[in-house]
Structure formats: C-alpha cells, structure tokens
Amino acid sequence: MYKLKPFILPNSKKGFLNMVCEFLRFPDKIIRTKYREINLFDIDGKNIDKKVVGEFGEEWLKFTNHDDDLVEKGGREYFDILSDDMVNKTTYVLDIGCGTGRWTKYLTSKAGFIEAVDPSQAIFAADELLGNIKNVRLSQASVETLPFADETFDFVMSIGVLHHIPDTRQALHDCVKKLKKGGFFFVYLYYNLEDRGPFYTVLFKISDLIRRIVSRLPGKLKHFVCDLLAIVFYMPFVWAGRFCKLMGFNNLAKRMPLHGYQNRSFFMIRNDTLDRFGTRLEQRFSKEQITEMMTSAGLTDIIISPGIPLYHAVGKKT
Numbered sequence: 001m002y003k004l005k006p007f008i009l010p011n012s013k014k015g016f017l018n019m020v021c022e023f024l025r026f027p028d029k030i031i032r033t034k035y036r037e038i039n040l041f042d043i044d045g046k047n048i049d050k051k052v053v054g055e056f057g058e059e060w061l062k063f064t065n066h067d068d069d070l071v072e073k074g075g076r077e078y079f080d081i082l083s084d085d086m087v088n089k090t091t092y093v094l095d096i097g098c099g100t101g102r103w104t105k106y107l108t109s110k111a112g113f114i115e116a117v118d119p120s121q122a123i124f125a126a127d128e129l130l131g132n133i134k135n136v137r138l139s140q141a142s143v144e145t146l147p148f149a150d151e152t153f154d155f156v157m158s159i160g161v162l163h164h165i166p167d168t169r170q171a172l173h174d175c176v177k178k179l180k181k182g183g184f185f186f187v188y189l190y191y192n193l194e195d196r197g198p199f200y201t202v203l204f205k206i207s208d209l210i211r212r213i214v215s216r217l218p219g220k221l222k223h224f225v226c227d228l229l230a231i232v233f234y235m236p237f238v239w240a241g242r243f244c245k246l247m248g249f250n251n252l253a254k255r256m257p258l259h260g261y262q263n264r265s266f267f268m269i270r271n272d273t274l275d276r277f278g279t280r281l282e283q284r285f286s287k288e289q290i291t292e293m294m295t296s297a298g299l300t301d302i303i304i305s306p307g308i309p310l311y312h313a314v315g316k317k318t
C-alpha cells in the first residue's frame with residue numbers, strides 16, 4: 001500500500017487524520033500544484049470511452065468559473081434528498097467523476113473528508129476551484145481504476161457521470177463496491193423523458209440527432225456551435241418561461257421545455273449546452289431501470305427525487 005503523507009489540517013479535530021485511507025497502490029505520478037499534490041493513476045480499462053474523457057477535459061478547462069452562488073444553488077437542488085445521517089462532519093466521501101469539483105466543493109463544508117476523482121484533465125480545474133480547501137484530496141483515476149480498497153467510504157457519489165460510460169450498470173456496481181455497509185450512494189443519471197408527451201419526444205429526437213452530429217465536430221468549432229445552440233435553442237424557451245413567470249402564469253412556466261433553466265445563468269446554460277450536445281456517448285434511464293440497477297448493486301431504501309435535475313437518487317448499502 002502507498003503510505004499517504006499525513007494531512008496536517010489547521011484546527012482539525014483529533015481523529016480527523018485517521019479518516020483518510022491509504023492508496024491501494026503508488027500513483028504513477030504526483031503533481032505538486034500551488035494548492036496540493038494531485039495523484040495520477042492509470043485510467044486504462046474496458047469500461048471507459050477515452051474520447052469522451054478527453055472532451056470532458058477540454059470542456060471543464062473552459063468552464064472553470066463556478067462562483068459560490070452557482071455552487072450553492074445547484075448543490076441544494078441535487079442534494080435535496082440527503083439527510084444529516086448520510087453526510088455530516090464525520091463522513092468520508094468519494095466523488096467519482098468530479099469534473100470541476102463544483103459539487104465536491106459544495107460538500108466540503110458539510111462532510112469530513114472528500115476523495116475527488118476524475119480521469120480527465122478536469123482534475124486540474126478542480127484543483128483551482130477547490131483552492132485552499134484542506135479536507136479534500138484529488139486523484140486522476142477512472143471508476144475502474146479507483147485506488148481505494150472496497151468498503152472504504154461512508155458516502156459515494158457520482159453526478160452526471162455513469163451515463164457517459166459504456167456499461168453504466170457495471171460502473172454503478174463498481175461505485176457501490178467502495179461503500180461501507182450502511183453507507184449511502186448518490187447518483188444522477190439522465191432521465192429518458194418517460195412521463196413526457198409526443199411534443200417532448202419529437203423535440204428530444206431532434207436534439208439527439210443534432211448532438212450526434214455536433215459532438216463529432218473538431219474542438220473549437222464544436223464549442224462555437226454549442227454557444228450558438230445555447231442562444232437559438234435554449235434561450236427562446238428560457239425567455240418565454242421567464243416571461244410567463246413575470247406575468248404570473250407560473251404553472252405554464254413550469255410546463256415549458258427546459259423549465260429547469262429559467263433561474264439559471266447564461267454561463268450555466270452555455271456549459272450545459274456543451275455538456276448536452278458536445279458529448280458523443282450518453283444513455284438515458286427510466287425510474288424503474290435506475291431502481292433495478294441500484295437494487296442489484298446491493299442498495300435498499302432507494303429515494304428518487306421528484307425535483308430537477310431528473311433523476312437524482314440515493315440508496316443505502318445493506
């Protein structure tokens with residue numbers, strides 16, 4: 001086992017250092033940044049799409065500027081189904097596919113210690129966003145090459161990641177393996193629009209066709225086209241919804257396509273447009289499929305939030 005240098009945490013409670021585990025193996029490389037050491041592990045495996053990972057690296061190095069307000073708002077939406085027994089100051093957390101580390105950051109003030117992992121260059125964006133925050137360690141690794149022993153963590157999360165992996169079910173099982181018995185797994189997976197009518201279905205089919213084309217464009221052109229799509233595809237619905245709200249037609253605003261973006265900044269909308277149209281591999285799931293995958297991974301007490309983003313869910317390992 002790779003012996004970790006002790007984390008010296010200013011004003012840390014006694015016992016805090018004991019929470020941080022040793023790596024299963026030596027990192028291939030350790031990069032020292034101005035904030036911390038980042039541990040780089042091999043990301044090769046069968047269940048990873050390296051093109052997708054490379055593109056995420058580019059995306060997250062472009063959209064690094066997630067201000068505190070944005071993180072706070074988004075974090076509250078995602079974690080609406082969490083309770084204090086799931087995450088508190090004694091919780092050892094693993095964030096798989098952390099990207100820029102925006103949701104890692106949200107949880108740093110609520111959890112004990114967080115291991116944040118991503119196979120892409122985004123891990124360097126996370127380093128910048130997390131800055132001087134001490135109760136977090138960053139590693140480059142994939143869900144298949146996690147350098148931690150099974151049953152190590154109290155809380156494992158993977159937000160918007162597993163639907164970009166070739167075998168989502170296997171990846172979900174790999175995440176749950178790292179969880180202690182009695183621990184909680186939190187996941188966000190794209191929903192398959194199961195409760196939507198024909199208008200949405202047609203709209204989705206068109207947007208999916210656009211995604212298949214746009215996601216294969218070369219880097220700069222893809223980013224430009226996605227910015228254009230944010231203006232011509234997202235913003236008209238967002239503006240129409242905001243107008244309905246302004247006129248007091250709140251129910252109508254809620255029924256508008258993309259209603260989740262009505263209170264989001266243009267920065268976030270551009271970021272999500274690139275995420276949505278710039279990614280060549282995405283899969284979508286029904287509530288039933290998510291429940292089945294979580295159950296077969298050994299989770300019970302599954303809660304799927306009725307709120308946006310759809311679907312985010314939590315379950316307990318028995």
Ligand SMILES: C[S@@+](CC[C@H](N)C(=O)[O-])C[C@H]1O[C@@H](n2cnc3c(N)ncnc32)[C@H](O)[C@@H]1O
Pocket residue numbers: 047048049052053056057060096097098099100101102103117118119120122141142143144158159160161164165275
């Ligand atoms: C849409 S981003 C989500 C990032 C972050 N969780 C968030 O919500 O801001 C998906 C992330 O999954 C990561 N990813 C892709 N394949 C992965 C794999 N096999 N193992 C772990 N992470 C992976 C990508 O590098 C990317 O940062």
